[in-house]
Amino acid sequence: MIPLPLNWLSEVLGNPQSGTVQGDFIGISTDTRQTVAGTVFLALQGENTNGHRYLSTAVEKGAVGVVVTQWQEGVSLPQWVVEDTLTALGVVARAYRERFEIPIIGITGSVGKTSTKEMIGAMVSAFVPTLISAKNYNNEIGVPQTLLQLAPEHRVGVLEMGMRGAGQIAYLAQVARPTIGVITQIGVAHIELLGSQEGIAEAKSELYTELPKGGSAILPLTSPYSDLLAERVPQGVGIVRYGVTESEEAEVRAVPASVHLNDSGKPSFQAVVQGKTYSLSLNAVGAHQVHNATAALAVALVLGLDIPKAILAIESWEGAEGRMVVRESPRGYRILDDCYNAAPESMRASLITLDRLVPGGVAILGDMRELGDYSQEAHRQVGQAVSESGVRLLVTVGALAQEIAEEVRRTGKHLPAFAHYPNSKACSEQIAVHLNTGDTVLVKGSRAMEMEQIVAVLMEQGSKDV
Numbered sequence: 001m002i003p004l005p006l007n008w009l010s011e012v013l014g015n016p017q018s019g020t021v022q023g024d025f026i027g028i029s030t031d032t033r034q035t036v037a038g039t040v041f042l043a044l045q046g047e048n049t050n051g052h053r054y055l056s057t058a059v060e061k062g063a064v065g066v067v068v069t070q071w072q073e074g075v076s077l078p079q080w081v082v083e084d085t086l087t088a089l090g091v092v093a094r095a096y097r098e099r100f101e102i103p104i105i106g107i108t109g110s111v112g113k114t115s116t117k118e119m120i121g122a123m124v125s126a127f128v129p130t131l132i133s134a135k136n137y138n139n140e141i142g143v144p145q146t147l148l149q150l151a152p153e154h155r156v157g158v159l160e161m162g163m164r165g166a167g168q169i170a171y172l173a174q175v176a177r178p179t180i181g182v183i184t185q186i187g188v189a190h191i192e193l194l195g196s197q198e199g200i201a202e203a204k205s206e207l208y209t210e211l212p213k214g215g216s217a218i219l220p221l222t223s224p225y226s227d228l229l230a231e232r233v234p235q236g237v238g239i240v241r242y243g244v245t246e247s248e249e250a251e252v253r254a255v256p257a258s259v260h261l262n263d264s265g266k267p268s269f270q271a272v273v274q275g276k277t278y279s280l281s282l283n284a285v286g287a288h289q290v291h292n293a294t295a296a297l298a299v300a301l302v303l304g305l306d307i308p309k310a311i312l313a314i315e316s317w318e319g320a321e322g323r324m325v326v327r328e329s330p331r332g333y334r335i336l337d338d339c340y341n342a343a344p345e346s347m348r349a350s351l352i353t354l355d356r357l358v359p360g361g362v363a364i365l366g367d368m369r370e371l372g373d374y375s376q377e378a379h380r381q382v383g384q385a386v387s388e389s390g391v392r393l394l395v396t397v398g399a400l401a402q403e404i405a406e407e408v409r410r411t412g413k414h415l416p417a418f419a420h421y422p423n424s425k426a427c428s429e430q431i432a433v434h435l436n437t438g439d440t441v442l443v444k445g446s447r448a449m450e451m452e453q454i455v456a457v458l459m460e461q462g463s464k465d466v
Helices: 006-013 051-060 085-097 113-125 142-147 168-176 197-204 226-231 289-303 307-316 344-357 372-387 402-411 424-434 452-458
Strands: 040-042 065-068 079-081 104-108 130-132 156-160 180-183 216-220 238-244 252-254 267-273 276-281 325-328 334-338 362-366 393-397 417-421 440-444
Touching: 006 065, 006 079, 006 085, 040 051, 040 085, 051 065, 065 085, 085 142, 085 168, 104 113, 104 168, 113 130, 113 156, 113 289, 113 307, 142 156, 142 168, 168 197, 180 289, 197 226, 216 226, 216 289, 238 289, 252 289, 267 289, 276 307, 289 307, 334 344, 334 452, 344 362, 344 372, 344 440, 362 372, 362 424, 372 402, 393 402, 393 424, 402 417, 417 424, 424 452, 440 452
Parallel strands: 040 065, 065 079, 104 156, 104 180, 130 156, 180 216, 216 238, 238 252, 334 440, 362 393, 362 440, 393 417
Antiparallel strands: 252 267, 267 276, 325 334
C-alpha cells in the first residue's frame, strides 16, 4: 500500500471519534502478529477471535490508528468506530482500488480457480508488473487485503474469488471492481448451501453482472450452463468464449483430439485463437490444465498481449502447490499430490490423468465435503470413473468415500483391489503395505480430510519434485 494521509481514511470511514488525525499510514493490519509501525489496526471479529482484545498489542507495535466497533477507553490513537469492521475493510479496499485505473481480472468457478489464477498471473507477469492474490486469499478478508497491496508499479491485478453462498461473489466484485471476469467451470462444490448446479451457476454469474461497460466476460463454452452465464452478462460487456471444444463459437479453444499427455502427465495440444492455430506443451501436470490454459489465452486476447509470448509464459508455469504436483519418492513411488481439495469434477480429471500416465495406478481418495444431499450421488459418480479406469488399487479414506468403492463394486466394469481407512492418519500408518515399488499413486480428497498426511508418510527427506 502506498502511504496515505490518515485524513484519507476519515474521508472513507468518517471522522474518528477520538484522537488527533495527523500524519500518514502505510497499510491496514488485521493481525497483531503482522502489525508494523505506521499501520492502522482493524479489529476483525469472528467465531473464534476478537481483534479488540489485541488493541494494546497493536498500539505497542506502533499502530497509528484503530478501526473498532465501539470506542475503546485508554486508546489515545485515532479511533474510527464503525458498525462492522469486516464491512469497513471492504469499504477501504474499494476506495483504495479506485485510485488505480488498471485492469483487474477476477476469477471464480467451482474447480480450477487457483490453478487458473496462478497460470494467468504467470502469463501477465511476463509482460507487466502484476499483483496476484496469494494462497487462498479469495474471500471477504483476503480479497480486500490483496487490493490493499496495490502499488504504483502494478499494471494489472489478478484476483481469485471464492464463495460459499449467493451474494458473496457480487460483494467481492463490488469491492474489487474487476474489468475482466473469468469463470472456470460450474460444478457441485457448495451445492449444500445453493441447492442445485443451476443455483451455483447463478451465484458464479454474479461476477459477470458486476462488470463495467467495456469490460470482458471470459465464458466457459463447454459448461452446460454457458447459456445461463451468457444471459447474465450486462449490455456493453464483451464475451470471449473458451474451452476444450470443436465448436468454432469459441474465440479461444483447444482441439480435443490434439490433447496428449507425456510420460510425466504434462499435456500438449493445439490451441486456436481467433482462427489461428498454435502448439502448446504445458509444464503443469494434468489434462485439466488444458482448459485452464484456454482461459488464460482468452485473457491474453482481451488484454491485447502478444500470443506467442503469452504461450511461452503459460508453458513455463509449473503448477500450483498441492494441485497435481508430481513427486518422486526415494521409496520408489511416484506420487500425484492433489491434496488441496476435491470435487467430483476434479476427482474425475485427476483419475483421467492417472490412467493416461500409467496403467494400473493406485488411487487414494478421501471424502468430498460440503455436498449436502448431493453427496451420495457425487461419490457414486467418482466410483463410476474409477470403474472405467485401469486403477489396480482403490484406497478410500473417510465414511463418505466408502460410497466410491461401493459404486465400483456395483458396476462391476473393473474391480481393483480395495482398502479403506476411517481417516488420513490411519491410512498413512498402513498405506505402505499396499504399495509396490514403481507404483504411481494419486492422493486426493477434500481439504478437511488432511490427505497431505498420507503424502508426507510416502515421502522421505531428499525427495524431489519433477
